Amino acid sequence: MPDAEGHPDRAEMDLGAVLAALADPLRRSVVRELAAAPEGTARTCSSFALPVSKATVTHHFRVLREAGLVRQVNRGNSRMATLRRADLEHRFPGLLTLLATETNTEAPTGPAGA
C-alpha cells in the first residue's frame, strides 16, 4: 500500500501510471531535470519555475509522487522532491535514458497532454 503521502513502494509501481505521468511535458521536464542532476539532489517544487499556477504545480507533483517517480519529504519549512532513481532503474530499466533522449529544445509551453 502507498504510504500516507501517496508514495507507492517499489513493487507497487505501475508502468501505466508512470507512462501516464510522463505523457505530460511539464512533468517530463521535472523528471528530466532531476535525472540530469547529481544523485540525491532535492529541490522544491517552485525551483522548477513551471509556467503554471501553484495549484497546478501541486497537482503535477502529486501525479509524479503517486506514480513513484519522485519522493517528497518535508525539511523544515520546505517540501523537497527527489528522484526515485534506484527504484526506477530497478523496475523500469531504460526509462530514464529514454527521457534523456528528448531534447530540451522541445521546451514545455503548456499543459498539452496534461
Next chain:
Amino acid sequence: MPDAEGHPDRAEMDLGAVLAALADPLRRSVVRELAAAPEGTARTCSSFALPVSKATVTHHFRVLREAGLVRQVNRGNSRMATLRRADLEHRFPGLLTLLATETNTEAPTGPAGA
C-alpha cells in the same frame, strides 16, 4: 505532416504522444505483442482479441497509429498493423525494451488509463 492515414513520419514522432498512447494497458499489450513477434509481422486489429467493442478497438489503433507506434495498411480486404520498430528504435531507443519488462501477468482487464 502526417500522411492521409495519420501516420507521422519519423521526425514528427513526439515522445509525449507515444507515452500517452502507451499509458493504456490494452494499447501497451498490442505493442508488446507486435514487438515480441518476428520483424515485419502484420496483424489485423481483431487478431488481438481485445476485450472491448469494435469501435473502441478502432480508437485504440488510431491512437497507436497517430503516435507513430504502428503502421496500418490495407491488404486486400484486410487492414493490417505492423510495428514501426526501426523508427521507434531510432527515435526512442530503449522504449521497446522497457515495454518488454512488463510481465504479461498484468493482463489487460479493462479501460483503466484509457
